[in-house]
Amino acid sequence: MSRLIRTFAALALLGGLGPLAGCSSDSEAEETAVRGPAREAAAPFWVDPASPAAWQADDFQRHGREADARLLQRIARQPTAIWPGGDDPGPMMRAATEGARKEGRTALFVAYNIPHRDCGQHSAGGAPDGAAYRQWIERFASALGDARAWVVLEPDAVAHAVDGCTPMEYQAERYALLSQAIERLKRQPHTRVYLDAGNPAWISDPARLVEPLGHAGIAGADGFALNVSNFQTTDTAKAYGHKLSAALQGMGTKHFVIDTSRNGNGPLAGDHSTAWCNPPGRALGTPPTLRTGDxxxxxYLWIKRPGESDGQCRGGPAAGTWWPQYALGLARDAHG
Incomplete structure (x- = not known):
């Protein structure tokens, strides 16, 4: 199973566009939904004003595609995770933390650079070796400073080791790197860390994850993340998370976060081996919130950035490339 790598060069370009202009609704009620006190309490995370969705909504508005612009505002006005890339993640991260600080919000990041990433599939890449990864994590952590931040650590890294996609010869180093990354990130005074634990359709028995997560340092993390870039329903992920948390009791009571970015219609029926890659008919899920009732x-977080391709499948562009047609479909099919 694969995930996407983000198009960081595109984000860097978008970063110069400044706050979203011209794509906000004329409706006062819609503006209140974006900026009002209810949203402040429900999702204290920073919204990137120069995200691909924000840029696209602005472009649609300028070209008279007002209905499409309104659809993409459903994505643009929500906080989504930043996936810093390149050898030095610092500049992108500092821009985000500074933006969040000015608004009194929390920045949300994904660290996704583990060596031998994604088993050479659509999101292949990562640091060339362990030494390079340690240096990268040091830069990542340093860029956080004393900002309030949540970090989802290395989607797929543990699950790929469990399912055997990552060769055994790399697994000991991988677990050590993850454990060291958690320790380094937790030195930052206001950083929370959630180690990725896959999704219920991938490693169906959560007991198989307990020992690997232990080797990866879950005891030092705030918890784990589920459903990153996937489509499992919130209820399914929640039930799975409770089982995994109970199985991890020897390492402390571990809480978890769920990626709800694209799970509004659940997973595509059929072959699980291909259902993760740009499946049709999917929808945005529950907007980011701390009010989970659990x-x-x-x-509930939007860790995956809705509208970015999972890879060159079902007519999609390369992994991580912004795909406006898919983004429109997610927004159009969203409930509510």
């Missing part, structure tokens, strides 16, 4: 679920 003491073990710290948040």
């Amino acid at each position: 003491p073990l679920v710290d948040a």
Whole structure:
């Protein structure tokens, strides 16, 4: 199973566009939904004003595609995770933390640079070796400073080791790197860390994850993340998370977060081996919130950036490339 790598060069370009202009609704009620006190309490995370969705909504508005612009505002006005890339993640991260600080919000990041990433599939890449990864994590952590931040650590890294996609010869180093990354990130005074634990359709028995997560340092993390870039329903992920948390009791009570970015219609029926890659008919899920109604679920988050391709499948562009047609479909099919 694969995930996407983000198009960081595109984001860097978009970063110069400044706040979204011309794509906000004329409706006062819609503006209140974006900036009002209810949203402040529900999702204290920073919204990137120069995200691909924000840029696209602005472009649609300028070209008279007002209905499409309104659809993409459903994505643009929500906080989504930043996936810093390149040898030095610092500049992108500092821009985000500074933006969040000015608004009194929390920045949301994904660290996704583990060596031998994604088993050479659509999101292949990562640091060339362990030494390079340690240096990268040091830069990542340093860029956080004393900002309030949540970090989802290395989607797929543990699950790929469990399912055997990552060769055995790399697994000991991988677990050590993850454990060291958690320790380094937790030195930052206001950083929370959630180690990725795959999704219920991938490693169906959560007991198989307990020992690997232990080797990867879950005891030092705030918890784990589920459903990153996937489509499992919130209820399915929540039930799975409770089982995994109970199985991890020897390492402390571990809370978890769920990626709800694209799970509004659940997973595509059929072959699980291909259902993760740009499946049709999917929808945006529950917007990011801390109000989960479950003491073990710290948040529903949009960790995956809705509208970015999973890879060159079903007519999609390369992994991580912004795909406006797919983004429109997610927004159009969203409930509510």
